């Protein structure tokens with residue numbers, strides 16, 4: 001067994017807006033483990049593809065382009081996590097609905113997914129990793145000892161996104177957000193490579209109407225059972 005395979009991983013997958021980010025960050029914080037926001041990588045890649053006008057490039061060109069991107073992460077002021085492209089913090093630019101759509105579109109390209117595998121696996125470092133995405137349990141870390149699949153109804157997810165955006169001072173139409181969520185779900189679930197689906201050995205948690213803190217506790221209890229962690 002390779003050395004990294006012995007480093008514990010909690011894989012957290014599910015559709016957009018199911019609370020994966022909030023839950024995963026909080027679990028990683030409490031355990032003192034690393035956190036991988038794999039969606040941010042796809043968002044940066046989508047952003048760069050649109051910026052450089054490569055929307056219509058071939059899959060091979062896209063894969064090559066993405067494999068050469070200089071993507072990094074840094075912890076900024078107030079413990080905020082910054083996503084960097086060429087050492088520049090992209091700020092909220094990759095969190096917009098447009099960036100989400102661009103990410104979902106390039107995420108259907110197998111060459112792009114392949115180009116991002118190595119970078120994602122580098123996050124597996126001691127003492128452990130909480131990995132948040134769509135294919136963490138199925139493709140990136142199939143040997144993870146704890147796999148969680150978080151879901152929530154599309155309406156609940158649209159309401160959460162709406163509130164998140166509002167908190168950031170961004171106004172969005174709820175109906176448009178719901179339509180976006182439904183079409184993104186469809187695209188993420190129907191793509192040929194690494195489609196959004198629970199790993200066969202994932203614990204599914206339905207979070208509609210459940211406070212995030214309750215979900216975090218549930219995951220921490222599972223982590224204690226599986227890894228013997230203290231919290």
Ligand code: DC
Pocket residue numbers: 016017038039040042043100103104107132133134135136184188
């Ligand atoms: O989690 P998110 O909303 O930031 O992800 C943005 C898009 O990136 C999502 O619609 C699909 C894609 N994605 C993916 O295909 N695989 C991942 N592991 C993470 C995100």
